[in-house]
Amino acid sequence: MALKLVLIGLVAGLFSALFGVGGGIVIVPLLILVAGFESRVATGTSLAGIGITALAGTILYAFEGHVDVAHAALVGLPAAAGAVVSTGIQQRVSGRALTRAFAGVLAALAVWLLVS
Amino acid sequence: MSATTIVFAIGLGFAAGLLAGFFGVGGGILFVPTLVALGLSQIEAEATSLLAILPTVAAGTWRQRHYGNVRWQTALVLGVTSIAGAVVGVQIATALPEDVLRRLFALLLFCVAAQLAWRSRRAAPYPSEP
Numbered sequence: 001m002a003l004k005l006v007l008i009g010l011v012a013g014l015f016s017a018l019f020g021v022g023g024g025i026v027i028v029p030l031l032i033l034v035a036g037f038e039s040r041v042a043t044g045t046s047l048a049g050i051g052i053t054a055l056a057g058t059i060l061y062a063f064e065g066h067v068d069v070a071h072a073a074l075v076g077l078p079a080a081a082g083a084v085v086s087t088g089i090q091q092r093v094s095g096r097a098l099t100r101a102f103a104g105v106l107a108a109l110a111v112w113l114l115v116s
Numbered sequence: 117m118s119a120t121t122i123v124f125a126i127g128l129g130f131a132a133g134l135l136a137g138f139f140g141v142g143g144g145i146l147f148v149p150t151l152v153a154l155g156l157s158q159i160e161a162e163a164t165s166l167l168a169i170l171p172t173v174a175a176g177t178w179r180q181r182h183y184g185n186v187r188w189q190t191a192l193v194l195g196v197t198s199i200a201g202a203v204v205g206v207q208i209a210t211a212l213p214e215d216v217l218r219r220l221f222a223l224l225l226f227c228v229a230a231q232l233a234w235r236s237r238r239a240a241p242y243p244s245e246p
Binding site: 002005015016017024029035037043047048050051054055056058061062064066068072080081082084087091105106110112 | 122127129134135137139140142143146147148149166167172175176177178179180181191192194197200201204205208209210222223231232
């Protein structure tokens with residue numbers, strides 16, 4: 001189990017720094033499928049792990065001069081409020097409709113990034 | 117920056133937080149396109165996204181701890197080992213041309229969208245039914 005977690009961590013860290021994401025896309029499914037975690041526990045544990053990953057990535061990118069603190073606050077602080085709301089909702093609802101909406105938003109963003 | 121732009125950024129930031137808490141992700145998948153739309157380059161958007169993830173996951177972790185859904189030891193192992201992966205990831209991202217990095221990110225979005233669509237079609241997605 002420890003080795004599996006190490007491998008998940010390595011892949012998540014690579015993903016995180018390469019794409020500027022937390023790595024939860026990698027961590028959550030693998031914790032459920034490989035480590036046998038209950039879904040909510042997988043998402044909660046993922047959030048805690050991402051904190052360390054994103055901190056490391058931020059420091060590494062800060063050395064290269066790529067971090068814009070004002071812009072990070074502009075989107076990150078409203079996001080903190082959003083996370084508090086959705087973790088509360090997550091305890092009560094099934095997520096199928098939200099998952100589909102999320103998929104639609106991502107596909108639209110991908111198209112926009114490719115054509116812009 | 118116009119008032120409209122600020123409202124747009126705050127709205128998408130809030131949406132990213134909703135996704136983060138619900139799916140256990142950092143929200144970067146929305147932060148990065150939002151920051152690019154605000155005029156940052158792809159590499160700046162990715163670096164800045166990582167900083168924006170910190171308050172997001174701090175708030176999410178705080179709430180999930182309250183609900184008893186955080187396994188701290190697992191999180192610590194994942195987080196610490198991820199640092200080695202992050203060192204490599206930053207090297208690759210800074211070496212790649214801007215447009216290649218942007219196309220790779222778009223590809224990532226497509227893969228995640230396809231995976232989510234597939235998951236919602238055949239079975240209950242995470243989080244599973246209450």
